[in-house]
Amino acid sequence: MSSSTPQTGWPVSMLSDAQWQEISKAVAPLNAAQLTWVSGYLAGLAQSQSGQLQPSMAAVPQSNAVLTILYGSQTGNARGVAEQYKAFAESAGVPVQLFNMADYKIKKLKDETHLVIVVSTHGEGEAPDDAVELHEFLASKKASSLSQLNYAVLGLGDSSYEFFCQTAKDFDQRLAALGAKRIAERLDCDVDYAGDVDAWSEKVTPLFKAELSQQGHEAQVVALPGIQVASVTKYDRKNPFEAQMLLSQKITGRDSVKDIRHIEISLEGSGLTYRPGDALGVWFKNAPTLVERLLSALSLDADSQVQIADESLSLAKALTEKLELTQSYPSFVKAYAEQTQNSQLLQLVEDKTALREYLATRQIIDIVNEYPKPVEAQQLVSMLRPLTPRLYSIASSQEEVEDEVHLTVALVEYDAFGFSHQGGASAYLANGLQEGESLSVFVESNDNFKLPQDPNTPVIMVGPGTGIAPFRAFMQQREAEDAAGKNWLFFGNPSFTQDFLYQVEWQRWVKEGLLTNISLAFSRDQAHKIYVQHRLAEQGEEVFEWLQQGAHFYVCGDANHMAKDVHDALLKLVAEHGKMDSAQAEEYVAALRKAKRYQRDVY
Known part of the structure; x- marks a missing residue:
């Protein structure tokens, strides 16, 4: 009687439990394109009597032409987008190599023919730490002509900030000034970037593929009959793990001006691993009191049905679980001003400096309270940004806490405009969950904040x-x-x-x-x-x-x-x-x- 894997039920009688565990561990980090390649590699080994590699599926370059992706990422978002695009391009038959900018040898840039830059911006228009050296090099007199280079730039940022996607703009301008050819217009992504990235990928990939094909490169991807590769479930931003809240404990004193919490969360059963320096992403829910305030201010029915992408749900559920309410942003003010035709708001939108100052002290509810005017439920939903997870530096080592993860969270709380305001994620973690309740989390690795490999290093x-x-x-x-x-x-x-x-x-x-x-x-x-x-x-x-x-x-x-x-x-x-x-x-x-x-x- 054959045994089977618990995940798939496929027969694995030819493999011992130990062998299956080793295989599962080996393929866990691979993306879809890499899994396909590995299946061909293994099939080639099986078909070769000598045991030497004769893959029936491979991507064999006929020239040195390749698409290089460089990313600069402060929190991990740009890295994630770069890895996602690499998988997309590979699935389309484009030969790709991926580098963190900090690990890339700058002298190689003069030899590149096709390049994608994926980079975030932080602070006051500053490059992320791993992009600083390349960013400065391209602005220096050391940078030589790049007339042989075809490139595209994708930037990640937040339009609430003055220097939105500034680092991406810098890279775009400097590459062009050095003679490189822009193969597609730069994409400046706001916090809700998933759909824009997908559309951009579908647009630019055929352009790069055509360019590379003209240079004599054809990547052959041959499907292998009879070979199945198990799908590997990996919890991430799009597929978070439902963890359990174990503890939310205040660790500042009664008379402190700060309310800081020590949070303990169980990852038991997830298989998630992390290293010191990584972050935990938390998908949070907006506080019910905040949702009620907004519904009341706009005279809206909580049970009204609204549409978000392909999902139909109640307005209350949408405001609680899907939409950003505690951070204000220019796009909402602009949309709300146009919808309500409020002259003061319309004037404010035109003055970017005044708008930033205005938003710095206000949440969505404050704007609506100040300029009240009824809008329809679907109109409100279309004005609001999708809710995005918050990232927290992990405050524990798995060597110590095993299947737990610990966070140190400052509750954002202040009085303004007549009532108490709180941050979305911090209030959710501090007060919104009882011990034993579940929350959606994922691990965001950070290779740019790691202990030295040598344990003797100070x-x-x-x-x-x-x-x-x-x-x-x-x-x-x-x-x-x-x-x-x-x-x-x-x-x-x-x-x-x-x-x-x-x-x-x-x-x-x-x-x-x-x-x-x-x-x-x-x-x-x-x-x-x-x-x-x-x-x-x-x-x-x-x-x-x-x-x-x-x-x-x-x-x-x-x-x-x-x-x-x-x-x-x-x-x-x-x-x-x-x-x-x-x-x-x-x-x-x-x-x-x-x-x-x-x-x-x-x-």
């Missing part, structure tokens, strides 16, 4: 506020591995007695010698404010010594202020204690980043 961790989260994971991992490398934490928050997050754990690591140094900056515990950048400056000589010894330098937290202040402090201490001028200090820090010894997880 690490310096700068993480004020909830920026401490990944460093708790780092320490759990180094403890589990019995890593010999020195560890130094710079942590800051308003008050020692109220806001020292995970204090007992950090004190234990100090006592046991795992944490070599800890430098604390509690801003409100003295007359003048002290922040982590001040502690860095004070300890500059020893910090530089650690860097000279090969230390890796990590920063996690606020991108707009803290990360910039820490970067400036790093440059100054390198210049002072390395006896360098400002240009040399810049080169030194740039070299750290290039060697992946200076890594940031900023938001």
Whole structure:
């Protein structure tokens, strides 16, 4: 009697349980195109009596022409889009190679003939960390002519920000200025980018395929009869895992100005794995009170049926589970102004600076309350952005917590316009779920924020506020591995007695010698404010010594202020204690980043 796999029920009597487990593990990371290729590879081995490779399916290049995809990603979205496009292009028979910009040898650019750039923008129009070197190179005098290059650029951004997709615009302009040929117009994607990316992929892929075919390349993809490859289920953004909330515990004091929660979530049964430095994506639901406020303000019936893509559902369900309500954005103001023909809003839309200032302090409900006018249910739905998941730096190591994942979440909460406002995901995690209830999650890997491979390497961790989260994971991992490398934490928050997050754990690591140094900056515990950048400056000589010894330098937290202040402090201490001028200090820090010894997880 033959046995079968629990996932598919297919007979696998010729394989032992151990062999099947090894095969399942090996194919789990592969995409559809790669699985197809592997099926051909294995069939070729089976058909060859000598055991040498004679694949009956292969993609055999007739020239060196290939489509190169380069991505720059701060949070993982651009990487995901790049990987998705690689699979799409390969399925269309286009030969593709994919690189993170940080791993790409810039000198190869002059030899490329076909290129796709997928890049995000963060902060005030800044390139993501892994794109900085290539971004700066293309703007420098070192960049040579690229007249042989055909390219397309896809940018990811958020139109709520002033410098929407600025990094993609920069790449597009600089490639064109160097003589490269734009094969398709740049696509600037907003936060709800899935449909736009699909349409763009279908448009540009035939163009690249035609170009490559003219250069003598035909990728042969031959289907193999009688060979079936098991579909591999992988939980991701589009297919999240229904996890279980285990704990939501406030870890700041009663008198703290912050409400920060330690969250524990069970991943049991998911097969999901993560490494310190990765993030957890959380699909959240808007608070019922917020949905009720919006329905009341617009005199809408919660049970009205609306359409979102191919799904028909009640308006209340759509507002709760499908649409973005806690972040405001220009596209809503524009649509609402045009629908209501409100003269003040129409005028505001024309002034981008004033509009950004207006949106900075308002949620959707505030705009509607200020300019009330009834709209139809479907009209409202069409004005609102799709809800997007929030990413949180993981605060645990699986070596320590196994089938759990821990987060450190600051509840966004403030009073404005006559009532209390809360953030969408933070309120959902802090107050919206009871222990034992389920939530939809996925793991977002971050290869640009990882512990050094050598456990003897010293690490310096700068993480004020909830920026401490990944460093708790780092320490759990180094403890589990019995890593010999020195560890130094710079942590800051308003008050020692109220806001020292995970204090007992950090004190234990100090006592046991795992944490070599800890430098604390509690801003409100003295007359003048002290922040982590001040502690860095004070300890500059020893910090530089650690860097000279090969230390890796990590920063996690606020991108707009803290990360910039820490970067400036790093440059100054390198210049002072390395006896360098400002240009040399810049080169030194740039070299750290290039060697992946200076890594940031900023938001």
